[in-house]
Amino acid sequence: MELLLSNLAHGFGVALSLQNLTFALLGALIGTAIGVLPGIGPVATISLLLPITFGLPATTAIIMLAGIFYGAQYGGSTTSILLNLPGEVSSVVTTLEGYKMARNGRAGAALAIAAIGSFFAGSVATILVAASGPLLTQVALSFGPADYFSLMLLGLIIACVLAQGSVVKAIGMVVLGVALGLVGTDVQTGQQRFTFGIPELSDGIGFVPIAMGMFGIAEIILNLERPEARSVLKSKVGSLWLTRQEWLRATPSVLRGTVVGSFLGILPGGGASLAAFGSYMMERKVSRGRHEFGKGAIEGVAGPEAANNAAAQTSFIPLLTLGIPSNAVMALMVGALIIQGIQPGPRMVEAQPDLFWGLIASMWVGNLMLLVINLPLIGMWVKLLQVPYKFLYPSILVFCCIGVYSLNNNVFDVYMTVLFTVFGYMCNKLRLEPAPMLIGFVLGPMMEEHLRRAMLLSRGDWMVFVQRPISATMLGIAAFALVLMALPNIRKGKDQALAG
Amino acid sequence: MRLTRRAALAAPLSAIAAPLAAQGWPAQPIRLIVPFAPGGTTDLIARLIAAPLQERLGQPVVIENRPGAGATLGSQMAAQAAPDGHTLLLSNIASHAISPALYANLRYDALRDFTHIALLTLNPSVIVANPRAGIASMADLARAHRESPRGLDMASSGAGSSNHLLIVRLGQMLGREINHIPFRGAGPAMTAVIAGQVPLMSDSLPSAAAHIRQGSVRAVAMSSAERHPAFPEVATLREQGFDLVTNSWFGLSGPARLPAPVVERLARELREILSLGEIRARFAEFGGAPGALSPAEFTAFVAAELAAWAPLVRESGAQPD
Structure with missing residues (x-):
């Protein structure tokens, strides 16, 4: 403990130097800006800014890049809540309840709880990284392919079970999402699936075109259809701060989100998106406001926002302790370190104490900065909703196009966005929820990969899924969830039949 | 009459216009297309050479990541660019040796559609093992493979990669297929491998080097012709009785018919850049040896690589379409 404190003190010494503070602030500001601009994500920004970091000392460079990364997490929630425009996987979940809250005139409260929840979770996760990073890595490493598969199966089942409205439609959308996720090169044989000879499809359909088209742009079209909805949003900005009731409801969600996010962030390949989905599912099931889900429940914003920020911090753990990047942003961090002549890996803590502890301290400093930047801005963001639509929408569309194009510097992704916008509009007319589809799209291919890898390793023996304790537990919970859901559904179905 | 006279005057002008353009080169920022995502080995190499190149040419060298389809999307783009020396490509073993055999509907010819300028670096593959797997040499590996009832598992970075093809070859040499576990x-x-879920992996040296140094995995064999200077203790496959030499490589290429002065200038600058102490040290850190081939030698090298990998790709069964 004493050693930890002295290490942290050393870290704060590094992080609080004028140069590092300046670059942490710069990173946080850039991150917030790109988070707010739909579609321009941290991956594109960090890769653009990578050359600038060459001239900086390694620690300063990483502190700035890390600032961009979690700044984007903060900023991403802003457009999700105000405009239903998720720029990243992890902020899709925030649109579900956050946008509804904004429509109810609670945009300020939603933005506030997102920022506060993120700050709290970020602080806890930072301490976790400092105190038990290496230990947690060992836990994460004990997850084998079979365990991942069972974990994701559990996720998909819960996604179906908790969907709004018709369960059949939800299952259909999940399956469609899985199918879309399977487009591209088969990992095992290198075979192309469902690509119709289009080379751009060989790496699969991008997430951002789907999310942006189905959520954001489809929503814009729907808004243009009903002028009355626009005026409602315009007149009802509402109080910017949380009511006592909202505080009471959001606090437990933030705590749960922090725990879920911290853990799922460590899993290689998991990261912020899995954390946000996980927390959302949990809140729908256990929170006091679960009956209000779909109508703008604050729990549905507080939990996932806390979770994705906690995960954003803890996803540094595999990088810092193993030298293994758990997502694309972390891969860029590895690149930045290698260019600086530093090999990330288990020895980094001893070899580069300034970098390691300085980065950890700067995470907390950066989170505090983000809170300070974001809370006063809430009023300004909410005013954004009062911008006349004839100015707001065209500019959103332009930013979306730039953002989507910048993913791969390829106009193909823009066409895909248009395609999914049309599809998203149709889904809305048919009352099909896009969220389960997106969950299927994200989890499906990962599930397939882990399933087939588990099968390859066990030489086709299915028993591996029940022999491994982690996997068996997950499958047990999944079965339990199915049974639990089946019972009231049978009753509800009967009730509806009688009433109808 | 006037027209023909003008045409007659213009003809010799246009004939010298091309060399003139080359003299004025580079007149604008140079686009360096990297056919992989930012952060990977290819991207790193591009960024390492872009900085000194930009200094020497007096024009910014802008890196443009165009990932996708086994590096073929970015390469196709470079092939179709104007051959004025303002668009270059970080060519590599995937785009110019393996993918041409892998993808039947490729829209470029790895030789005809490019001007190959310089080989930047060569990296061997390395077989690594989890330290608890009890495999320290190829003899250990062969014995474990023979004695295990189910055979050995070996991971790679993906189906159709040079590392996967190495596993296929090893299996053929051992007389029993090695169970290939592909990852993304x-x-x-x-x-x-570090977690012990798969005991072995065939990896490129740049991505494995740090883990070998840190002892989180053990190097079993190197696929280069000679021992690697950074890892003199690791014996080659050939030394251990497996006559197999493979290297992944990275080079600089441009569209076909680049003006000769541009090619010469680039080749000269790159030769000097590659001999810089700092660049050599960086390349050595992640395990690559700097290349030293003339444009003609590099073109012959690409042709030889194409011929060498095609049969292996067929035998591996990897088939994208």
Whole structure:
């Protein structure tokens, strides 16, 4: 403990130097800006800014890049809540309840709880990284392919079970999402699936075109259809701060989100998106406001926002302790370190104490900065909703196009966005929820990969899924969830039949 | 009459216009297309050479990541660019040796559609093992493979990669197929080896070097012709009785018919850049040896690589379409 404190003190010494503070602030500001601009994500920004970091000392460079990364997490929630425009996987979940809250005139409260929840979770996760990073890595490493598969199966089942409205439609959308996720090169044989000879499809359909088209742009079209909805949003900005009731409801969600996010962030390949989905599912099931889900429940914003920020911090753990990047942003961090002549890996803590502890301290400093930047801005963001639509929408569309194009510097992704916008509009007319589809799209291919890898390793023996304790537990919970859901559904179905 | 006279005057002008353009080169920022995502080995190499190149040419060298389809999307783009020396490509073993055999509907010819300028670096593959797997040499590996009832598992960064093809060859030499476990990229595969889920992996040296140095995995054999200067203790496959030499490589290429002065200038600058102490040290850190081939030699090298990998790709069964 004493050693930890002295290490942290050393870290704060590094992080609080004028140069590092300046670059942490710069990173946080850039991150917030790109988070707010739909579609321009941290991956594109960090890769653009990578050359600038060459001239900086390694620690300063990483502190700035890390600032961009979690700044984007903060900023991403802003457009999700105000405009239903998720720029990243992890902020899709925030649109579900956050946008509804904004429509109810609670945009300020939603933005506030997102920022506060993120700050709290970020602080806890930072301490976790400092105190038990290496230990947690060992836990994460004990997850084998079979365990991942069972974990994701559990996720998909819960996604179906908790969907709004018709369960059949939800299952259909999940399956469609899985199918879309399977487009591209088969990992095992290198075979192309469902690509119709289009080379751009060989790496699969991008997430951002789907999310942006189905959520954001489809929503814009729907808004243009009903002028009355626009005026409602315009007149009802509402109080910017949380009511006592909202505080009471959001606090437990933030705590749960922090725990879920911290853990799922460590899993290689998991990261912020899995954390946000996980927390959302949990809140729908256990929170006091679960009956209000779909109508703008604050729990549905507080939990996932806390979770994705906690995960954003803890996803540094595999990088810092193993030298293994758990997502694309972390891969860029590895690149930045290698260019600086530093090999990330288990020895980094001893070899580069300034970098390691300085980065950890700067995470907390950066989170505090983000809170300070974001809370006063809430009023300004909410005013954004009062911008006349004839100015707001065209500019959103332009930013979306730039953002989507910048993913791969390829106009193909823009066409895909248009395609999914049309599809998203149709889904809305048919009352099909896009969220389960997106969950299927994200989890499906990962599930397939882990399933087939588990099968390859066990030489086709299915028993591996029940022999491994982690996997068996997950499958047990999944079965339990199915049974639990089946019972009231049978009753509800009967009730509806009688009433109808 | 006037027209023909003008045409007659213009003809010799246009004939010298091309060399003139080359003299004025580079007149604008140079686009360096990297056919992989930012952060990977290819991207790193591009960024390492872009900085000194930009200094020497007096024009910014802008890196443009165009990932996708086994590096073929970015390469196709470079092939179709104007051959004025303002668009270059970080060519590599995937785009110019393996993918041409892998993808039947490729829209470029790895030789005809490019001007190959310089080989930047060569990296061997390395067989690594989890330290608890009890495999320290190829003899250990062969014995474990023979004695295990189910045979050995070996991870790679993906189906159709040069590392996967190495596993296929090894299996043929051992007389029993090695169970190939493909991953999405070297990072997740290395995680699985360190965690002990897969005992072995065939990896490129740049991504494996740090883990070997840190002792989180053990190097069993190197696929280069000679021992690697950074890892003199690791014996080559050939030394251990497996006559197999493979290297992944990275080079600089441009569209076909680049003006000769541009090619010469680039080749000269790159030769000097590659001999810089700092660049050599960086390349050595992640395990690559700097290349030293003239444009003609590099073109012959690409042709030889194409011929060498095609049969292996067929035998591996990897088939994208």
